[in-house]
Amino acid sequence: IAGITQAPTSQILAAGRRMTLRCTQDMRHNAMYWYRQDLGLGLRLIHYSNTAGTTGKGEVPDGYSVSRANTDDFPLTLASAVPSQTSVYFCASSDSAYNEQFFGPGTRLTVL
Amino acid sequence: GQNIDQPTEMTATEGAIVQINCTYQTSGFNGLFWYQQHAGEAPTFLSYNVLDGLEEKGRFSSFLSRSKGYSYLLLKELQMKDSASYLCAVRDSNYQLIWGAGTKLIIKP
Numbered sequence: 001i002a003g004i005t006q007a008p009t010s011q012i013l014a015a016g017r018r019m020t021l022r023c024t025q026d027m028r029h030n031a032m033y034w035y036r037q038d039l040g041l042g043l044r045l046i047h048y049s050n051t052a053g054t055t056g057k058g059e060v061p062d063g064y065s066v067s068r069a070n071t072d073d074f075p076l077t078l079a080s081a082v083p084s085q086t087s088v089y090f091c092a093s094s095d096s097a098y099n100e101q102f103f104g105p106g107t108r109l110t111v112l
Numbered sequence: 113g114q115n116i117d118q119p120t121e122m123t124a125t126e127g128a129i130v131q132i133n134c135t136y137q138t139s140g141f142n143g144l145f146w147y148q149q150h151a152g153e154a155p156t157f158l159s160y161n162v163l164d165g166l167e168e169k170g171r172f173s174s175f176l177s178r179s180k181g182y183s184y185l186l187l188k189e190l191q192m193k194d195s196a197s198y199l200c201a202v203r204d205s206n207y208q209l210i211w212g213a214g215t216k217l218i219i220k221p
Contacts, residue, residue: 042116042199042211043155058208090154097207100145103154 002026004104006091012110013081021076021107023091031094032074033101034058034066036087043090049074050097081111114138116212118200123218124190132185132198132215140205146174146185147199149214155199159185187217195219 004025013019025032030051035043035058045058049068063085065077074093078085088108092101117135124130136144143162147155161167161176161183173186185198197214204210 040213042213043201043209044211045208048208098142100157100160101209103156105154 004091004093004102006089006104006107008107009105010108010110012112013078015081015083015111017081019078019081019109021078021089021091021109023074023076023104024072025074025091025093025102025104026072027093027095027102028071029093029095029102030071031097031101032068033092033094034064034074034076035090035092036060036085037090037106038087046076046089081109083111085109086111114202114204114210116200116202116210118198118212118215120213121216121218123220124187126190126192126219126221128190129186129188130190130217132187132200132217134183134185134200134212136181136183136200136202136210136212138202138204138210141178142203142205142207144174144176144183145201145203145209146172146183147201149197149199151196158198190219192219192221 007022033048034046047066049055091104094101115137146158149155159174166175171188176183199214200212201209
């Protein structure tokens with residue numbers, strides 16, 4: 001693989017179900033991010049990780065959790081999905097918080 | 113609060129020049145980024161400004177005035193493939209990116 005991959009590409013989920021969105025990068029970037037993108041709004045940061053073993057909350061963290069066990073992987077978990085979490089989710093990485101971010105292809109999630 | 117403003121949509125003609133403006137009010141400033149996003153795809157990095165002035169990169173240029181909280185992206189010799197959304201983002205005092213809603217650019221032949 002080259003760059004950032006996300007899985008699944010799209011998913012329809014029943015409300016109340018648990019879901020994990022996967023993100024893997026092979027660029028050995030230290031920092032990783034999860035955003036959601038909704039029509040008419042800018043990208044909003046959900047959670048971030050500046051380095052393996054550390055995570056932080058972004059602008060809209062409620063209902064989401066993350067872990068960063070190693071450099072390459074940064075999964076995002078919705079513990080109990082709600083319809084307002086219907087969105088396109090992008091994972092991104094950068095070699096530091098000071099540099100540009102590179103984005104994965106996105107996951108389109110629909111919660112019914 | 114933090115705010116990034118961009119026009120929602122702009123239309124331009126193939127071969128012409130277009131300027132997309134971005135104004136911002138953020139808690140701190142550690143640089144401004146422009147990204148391009150084609151429909152259904154991921155954002156891709158275009159340019160970065162941290163000091164006042166113009167940064168030129170081929171057909172694309174980006175300008176920054178920190179005192180005015182203002183930036184613009186200038187696209188020259190427009191091509192049909194430039195039809196996309198253009199996202200302005202400011203890195204704040206916590207080194208997190210604050211994003212505008214994006215400007216959808218429509219190129220007509």
